Amino acid sequence: MKLTARPAMIGALLFGSVVSLGISTQVQAHGIWFAQRARQLALIYGIGADDLDMVKRLPLLNSMTGYDDNWKPVPTRLRVAGVVPVVDSDAPTAALGATMDYGVWAKRSNGEWVNKGRDEVSDAVVAEHTMKSAVFLAKMPKTPVPLLAGHLLQIIPQGEIPQELGKPVSLKVYFQGKPFAGAQVLTDFVNDPDMPPLMTGPDGVAVFRLRNQGLNVIAATIIAKTDQPKKYDYIEYRATLSFILPHAEE
């Protein structure tokens, strides 16, 4: 897939066309992120407080990676622990990443979404291909967060992440390795998924105040041009960056 105009313009135009088709960005706006569950780190699929079935979606994952303090890979995998997949690594990890190809979905005229392309759904009003990814910072990084292999859309902190709620944080959204203007940013994907999204500036940067003295899940979304117009109208990329701000001593 190639962007043929300035990213900001592509992003704005494509997003505009999506909106004009009557698609709520929340309909297929689920994401993946990492969060603690019962003392372990789990990979979550959902939106807001909806913590959906990630176990059944494990076959859709393209990658699950772990990194040490120096961004050196640590052998890492997911292990199904009852209702959630949890991270299982061979050594301590400072960061985690996962990517998922959620496939092609079409919305029928009756509003039902089906896991098929436009070419297979005669009454499709819209069809999309969605790609999801997640990065978790288990520790505040000592060195800049690199672009991770396979993470076509990625949120990267600019400088240190403040450790207090309400402090401004600066993040840059990259698409295919380049800063992306016009990406939609949700600053609290778990607790406020319906907020009006921020848009990244010309340099791909969004600055906002940290929302939670606890888990922060920040999501970025872009709508990119389709590479198979007979099957789907656009490709939606959604990336999350999550990290925890420590609470006060008990």
Added chain:
Amino acid sequence: MTRRTAIIAGLILAAGISGRAFAHGSTMSHHGGTMVVTGETQIEAVNVSQGLEVYVSEEDIPHEATGLAGSAMIVDRPASRVELLAVDGNRMRAPGLVPVAGDQVIVTVIDQATGLKSFATYKY
């Protein structure tokens, strides 16, 4: 375990996601070693002549070692990796693993009932 080792381990503890001072359970040593708290799991490492000994508790309640597995390894020396063996009570041992000054040791403890894996890092 020297006082310096304990201080360094404490610093590592403070930097970790799940080992901060607000973790559950005491961070005080019970066996003269160095305690690392990760989440609700307390892992104390003690150097003895037979090798590194590890005591595991959950919120100050000793965890029966027979229900645990794990390993200990000196960082950057994969050949040093040894399995933890249950000794008695909540005590496990990494036979023959005797860290020296400058070593960094990662202890991995796995609760065999739940699969929960905990890591503790000690710098000597």
